Amino acid sequence: GQNIDQPTEMTATEGAIVQINCTYQTSGFNGLFWYQQHAGEAPTFLSYNVLDGLEEKGRFSSFLSRSKGYSYLLLKELQMKDSASYLCAVRDAQAAGNKLTFGGGTRVLVKP
Amino acid sequence: DGGITQSPKYLFRKEGQNVTLSCEQNLNHDAMYWYRQDPGQGLRLIYYSQIVNDFQKGDIAEGYSVSREKKESFPLTVTSAQKNPTAFYLCASSIRGSGANVLTFGAGSRLTVL
Numbered sequence: 001g002q003n004i005d006q007p008t009e010m011t012a013t014e015g016a017i018v019q020i021n022c023t024y025q026t027s028g029f030n031g032l033f034w035y036q037q038h039a040g041e042a043p044t045f046l047s048y049n050v051l052d053g054l055e056e057k058g059r060f061s062s063f064l065s066r067s068k069g070y071s072y073l074l075l076k077e078l079q080m081k082d083s084a085s086y087l088c089a090v091r092d093a094q095a096a097g098n099k100l101t102f103g104g105g106t107r108v109l110v111k112p
Numbered sequence: 113d114g115g116i117t118q119s120p121k122y123l124f125r126k127e128g129q130n131v132t133l134s135c136e137q138n139l140n141h142d143a144m145y146w147y148r149q150d151p152g153q154g155l156r157l158i159y160y161s162q163i164v165n166d167f168q169k170g171d172i173a174e175g176y177s178v179s180r181e182k183k184e185s186f187p188l189t190v191t192s193a194q195k196n197p198t199a200f201y202l203c204a205s206s207i208r209g210s211g212a213n214v215l216t217f218g219a220g221s222r223l224t225v226l
Contacts, residue, residue, distance in 0.1 A: 008152070033214070042116075042202065042217035043155075087154065099170070100215065102147075102154035 004103035006088050011109045012078055020073045020106045022088035030093035033100065034062050034073045037085045046073070046086075075108070083110045114139045118203050118218035125190070125197070125225050133188045133221045135203035142208045144186035145215065148172060149200040158201075161186055162208055190223060198225045 003025045012018040024032070031050040035043035047055055049064035049071060061074040075082055085105040092099060116137045125131045137144065143162045147155040157170030161180040175194025180186055186205075190197045200222050204215040 004154070035215075040200075040220070040222075042219050043215075044217070045214045048214065089155075099157060099160070100155075102156075104152060104154045 004088055004090055004101060006086075006103040006106045008104065009107045009109070011111060012075075014078055014080060014110055014112050016078050018075045018078060018108060020075070020086050020088075020108070022071045022073070022103055024069050024071070024088070024090045024103075026069075026090050026092055026101075028093035029066060029069075029090065031091040032062075032064055032071050033089040033091070034060075034071075035087040035089065037087060037105065039084075043087055078110050080110050080112070083108060116203055116205055116216055116218035118201075118221050120221060121219065123221060123223045125223060127225060128192045130189055130191050131223065133190070133201055133203075133223070135186045135188065135218060136184055137186075137203075137205045137216075137218075138184060139205055139216060140183075141205035141216070142183070143206045143213075144180070145204045145206075146170075146176070146178065146186070146188045147202045147204065149202060149220075155202060158188065197223055199223060 006022045034046040036046050037043040047062035054063045059076045064071045085107045087105045088103040089100040119134045145160040146158040149155050156172050158176050159178040161167035167178050167180050177189045202220045203218040206213045206215050
């Protein structure tokens with residue numbers, strides 16, 4: 001089975017940096033995803049990590065350490081529109097159907 | 113534009129009634145999924161289908177049923193056997209095979225049992 005933990009809520013100031021941590025335990029790791037979800041809307045894909053290291057996409061970066069079962073999503077130069085929930089999801093290599101297990105999500109509130 | 117359409121966006125149901133949520137995609141994706149989201153909780157997989165006329169139970173399939181008669185469509189029926197159906201339901205699709213296989217989500221259907 002899988003267990004995914006991430007903080008429930010974080011608050012940051014516009015223009016600042018926020019790091020959202022995600023720890024996981026899985027029987028067969030096969031990739032980690034980050035999604036952004038605004039309230040009442042569909043989640044949208046942000047990043048994918050399958051190898052150790054940092055993936056950078058503009059203001060957003062995601063890091064993975066498979067040996068530590070750890071990932072983080074880094075949001076730089078925060079904007080008000082970044083206020084949303086951020087979902088960490090892990091794919092299990094032993095699960096059929098591209099099955100993802102999601103964490104509970106981290107709600108980020110950006111203040112002026 | 114390609115995407116996933118879910119309907120209705122909001123649905124109210126009386127206890128004991130079955131309801132069906134629609135999910136249609138024009139992305140030519142083989143795989144489709146239904147997730148349930150409750151406040152403060154992660155998405156939980158209800159059912160998924162990798163090809164037409166085939167589907168598999170997810171982690172919380174009890175009280176739900178699906179069909180996959182067409183590649184584009186994957187409707188979810190919430191039956192009266194589902195004891196706590198009030199939730200936000202998300203449909204998603206992806207390509208099959210190895211690799212990132214990013215999920216594309218619909219806008220969701222919010223079901224409330226009165």
